[in-house]
Amino acid sequence: MSKSPGEKGSVPLNFLHILVGRDAFTSVTERSDRVTGGISADRTLFYNTDGELKKAPPFGTFGQALKECQEMFARKAELLKTAGVGEICVVRGPERMGANGREWREDYSIQSNDAKECQEQDHCWERLDNKKGTPADELLPFRVMTLAKNAYVIQEREWGWGEGCAICRSQLQALPQPPRYPRFGKFALDPDTEEPVTSTVVQVDFDGDPAEGIVPYLVELDSGGEVLAPKDTAELVVAAGQQPAEPWHVTQARGSEQRELRRRGMEYAGQAKHPALFQPSQLHRWLLPSFLEATSAWRSSGQPEQLQIRRLPNVRLETEGIVSFDCFTQEFCKMLLEEVLNYQARAEVPRSPSTASNYGLVLNEIGLKPVFSALLEEHLLGIATRLFGPIELQDAFTAGSQGFEHWGGDSLSAHHTFVVRYQPDEDRSLDMHVDECDVTFNFGLTNSDDFRGSDLAFCGMLGSEEHRKHLHTYKHRCGRCVVHLGKRRHGALAISSGRRMSLIMWCKSPVFRQSDEYLLRRFAPRTRKRPRSPDRVCLSHEHDSDYEEKLERLSRQRGEPRRFRGSTAGQ
Ligand SMILES: O=C(O)CCC(=O)C(=O)O
Numbered sequence: 001m002s003k004s005p006g007e008k009g010s011v012p013l014n015f016l017h018i019l020v021g022r023d024a025f026t027s028v029t030e031r032s033d034r035v036t037g038g039i040s041a042d043r044t045l046f047y048n049t050d051g052e053l054k055k056a057p058p059f060g061t062f063g064q065a066l067k068e069c070q071e072m073f074a075r076k077a078e079l080l081k082t083a084g085v086g087e088i089c090v091v092r093g094p095e096r097m098g099a100n101g102r103e104w105r106e107d108y109s110i111q112s113n114d115a116k117e118c119q120e121q122d123h124c125w126e127r128l129d130n131k132k133g134t135p136a137d138e139l140l141p142f143r144v145m146t147l148a149k150n151a152y153v154i155q156e157r158e159w160g161w162g163e164g165c166a167i168c169r170s171q172l173q174a175l176p177q178p179p180r181y182p183r184f185g186k187f188a189l190d191p192d193t194e195e196p197v198t199s200t201v202v203q204v205d206f207d208g209d210p211a212e213g214i215v216p217y218l219v220e221l222d223s224g225g226e227v228l229a230p231k232d233t234a235e236l237v238v239a240a241g242q243q244p245a246e247p248w249h250v251t252q253a254r255g256s257e258q259r260e261l262r263r264r265g266m267e268y269a270g271q272a273k274h275p276a277l278f279q280p281s282q283l284h285r286w287l288l289p290s291f292l293e294a295t296s297a298w299r300s301s302g303q304p305e306q307l308q309i310r311r312l313p314n315v316r317l318e319t320e321g322i323v324s325f326d327c328f329t330q331e332f333c334k335m336l337l338e339e340v341l342n343y344q345a346r347a348e349v350p351r352s353p354s355t356a357s358n359y360g361l362v363l364n365e366i367g368l369k370p371v372f373s374a375l376l377e378e379h380l381l382g383i384a385t386r387l388f389g390p391i392e393l394q395d396a397f398t399a400g401s402q403g404f405e406h407w408g409g410d411s412l413s414a415h416h417t418f419v420v421r422y423q424p425d426e427d428r429s430l431d432m433h434v435d436e437c438d439v440t441f442n443f444g445l446t447n448s449d450d451f452r453g454s455d456l457a458f459c460g461m462l463g464s465e466e467h468r469k470h471l472h473t474y475k476h477r478c479g480r481c482v483v484h485l486g487k488r489r490h491g492a493l494a495i496s497s498g499r500r501m502s503l504i505m506w507c508k509s510p511v512f513r514q515s516d517e518y519l520l521r522r523f524a525p526r527t528r529k530r531p532r533s534p535d536r537v538c539l540s541h542e543h544d545s546d547y548e549e550k551l552e553r554l555s556r557q558r559g560e561p562r563r564f565r566g567s568t569a570g571q
């Protein structure tokens with residue numbers, strides 16, 4: 001999977017291109033199918049240029065869909081061409097494709113959590129074939145994600161699409177390239193390493209200003225999943241000043257997610273150990289009076305300036321970009337722990353809360369989402385506004401300190417809330433990573449005396465030259481919250497005894513994510529400065545392709561015995 005850095009932009013994607021289903025790419029001939037062992041006419045996923053598109057056969061619903069794509073493109077062709085920008089066009093859903101949505105089924109399960117599994121199976125197709133009979137509307141939400149993944153597959157020859165991909169690639173390279181924005185491309189990137197990976201997310205990488213309207217429309221789901229559409233998606237193309245509608249596939253994805261959450265929440269509600277925990281109206285009971293006091297003026301007036309960070313109980317500027325304060329009562333920590341353990345004692349194996357953590361619980365899934373939404377709206381939002389909101393709203397407490405940039409702290413509205421658990425015989429540590437969110441609130445649930453080790457190590461911001469430099473180590477305390485930007489690298493050190501549990505809220509601002517400011521911050525070219533040599537604690541086994549090499553070098557510098565290649569070290 002690893003590529004040399006220069007290689008990333010080496011596959012030019014500077015032209016109009018459309019992702020379509022199989023069979024549409026008529027100029028790509030058959031390929032051998034490694035999964036079935038046979039030959040399939042999988043004409044793959046990719047089409048390009050207006051001219052090429054016109055050659056597509058207007059057969060059946062597929063031709064119709066292509067035609068629609070073409071028309072859609074025609075509307076914005078000038079803009080796109082001027083910008084030299086690639087664009088994804090998603091073929092419309094089964095209502096256009098006929099009742100048989102099977103054309104798309106093979107990609108049903110690709111979500112970020114499953115990417116690894118797909119990779120292990122070489123191809124997701126086989127697995128999805130086994131899902132025959134799944135109603136088409138259940139498959140829909142994932143289709144766009146899948147197409148996003150395919151956009152990347154074009155670039156990664158060695159990944160599973162064999163000859164078909166190679167052919168696409170050579171055809172793409174043979175096409176004339178527009179002169180501007182030579183580094184433009186669409187990638188699915190690992191947020192930590194920025195290496196292309198299979199992923200649900202397509203991101204735009206550009207050199208220079210993004211032309212307005214070209215970037216994908218990205219929607220975060222509560223589960224942490226992301227749905228993506230091009231801004232040319234029919235629903236989003238509206239007259240100036242009009243409010244665009246939600247693209248159909250986003251509605252579908254949200255709908256099925258909400259149905260599932262409601263089902264699970266209702267299922268558990270009757271068996272809850274502490275029903276009061278599930279009532280948003282009771283939230284104030286779980287918060288320290290001094291915390292309530294600190295947020296109350298803002299809550300009643302709506303004026304962010306009325307929330308003063310220094311008034312949060314025992315607030316501490318841990319280091320640049322990281323603040324901690326007391327928040328929950330001991331009673332709440334105890335009750336929530338009991339509730340989690342009660343749920344986990346049931347037979348059903350819950351979904352793990354994040355890709356890296358195995359022994360935790362997504363609280364949104366057991367019916368606690370409304371409570372944490374209330375916590376976010378009524379309290380945390382005010383704090384985030386003052387720490388990670390627009391500069392003019394920044395609190396005096398952190399003024400002059402680095403690391404408190406605007407990341408949509410004033411418009412956080414979505415959250416993925418879960419509990420993590422560490423024990424020497426379970427998850428011992430958590431590899432260095434960045435979070436899938438804009439701002440993270442992390443609350444200790446266990447007493448500091450109940451465990452040893454398991455501190456939280458913080459490093460630099462993603463994309464900065466300090467990314468792998470150690471900044472601070474934080475020790476969790478029961479009821480206390482540590483807040484930081486999602487894109488700050490961090491990880492949990494090994495626990496040596498006892499058990500630690502923490503409550504984590506990954507908070508996102510979909511509004512901010514649609515803004516130019518965010519796009520520039522997130523996707524604009526990184527610093528060209530050479531990253532500083534990493535600190536050992538900030539190395540990520542999972543995300544750093546040079547992990548072994550750097551570890552070896554650091555060990556040599558310390559005069560430690562030579563390590564055997566291929567061995568892995570804990571954090
Ligand atoms: O262990 C912790 O407190 C942090 C966990 C974490 O960073 C995460 O789950 O994203």
Ligand SMILES: [Fe+2]
Nearest residue numbers: 433434435490
């Ligand atoms: Fe994290």
